[in-house]
Amino acid sequence: DAMVIQNPRYQVTQFGKPVTLSCSQTLNHNVMYWYQQKSSQAPKLLFHYYDKDFNNEADTPDNFQSRRPNTSFCFLDIRSPGLGDAAMYLCATSRDTGRPAGEQFFGPGTRLTVL
Amino acid sequence: QKEVEQNSGPLSVPEGAIASLNCTYSDRGSQSFFWYRQYSGKSPELIMFIYSNGDKEDGRFTAQLNKASQYVSLLIRDSQPSDSATYLCAVLSGNTPLVFGKGTRLSVIA
Numbered sequence: 143d144a145m146v147i148q149n150p151r152y153q154v155t156q157f158g159k160p161v162t163l164s165c166s167q168t169l170n171h172n173v174m175y176w177y178q179q180k181s182s183q184a185p186k187l188l189f190h191y192y193d194k195d196f197n198n199e200a201d202t203p204d205n206f207q208s209r210r211p212n213t214s215f216c217f218l219d220i221r222s223p224g225l226g227d228a229a230m231y232l233c234a235t236s237r238d239t240g241r242p243a244g245e246q247f248f249g250p251g252t253r254l255t256v257l
Numbered sequence: 258q259k260e261v262e263q264n265s266g267p268l269s270v271p272e273g274a275i276a277s278l279n280c281t282y283s284d285r286g287s288q289s290f291f292w293y294r295q296y297s298g299k300s301p302e303l304i305m306f307i308y309s310n311g312d313k314e315d316g317r318f319t320a321q322l323n324k325a326s327q328y329v330s331l332l333i334r335d336s337q338p339s340d341s342a343t344y345l346c347a348v349l350s351g352n353t354p355l356v357f358g359k360g361t362r363l364s365v366i367a
Contacts, residue, residue, distance in 0.1 A: 184357040185301065232300055244291045244349040248300035
């Protein structure tokens, strides 16, 4: 089945220790998104790619970086995680003809714990 | 700042009843409206979308849109315990990414 896969599902890191979360998709969608979601809060968009065109949200901290080496894969790098970065990180995709779309397909998420 | 507002709940309804979930949005130019369901500890899943004023039905779910009042709702008929989840309203405006509300937690009591 076509899907969005995230690895790992659970990630524990230490304060300040860099971490990379990965996302892959078999849907061949050209738009990919990274969201941060904390308990009882809305998913917060960090950035998105339209193909290789990177779009950073204005309030995304510099501590968060992303890479999309090809259509299928996208990575979220947190350079120096703080306690406040503990959250669920969601990857999503959408197919699109020129702008972000509302029908998004989410991966299962990575739960990040910062010790 | 585009905003999407939802009552956080919890909204408790008995099994078999109609659950009514409401959402308001601030951007009058918004064009498309989406309802996502999110089970605890899981990722959001799209259940319905609506673009035009009026009602749109899909099985037990009905989405209702009133652009003049900037209001969108989701009705769930014959609610089941398996419908217990958080329902996220999301709004798309122009060329900007989807904006999510915080969600309403629904609890269906058997």
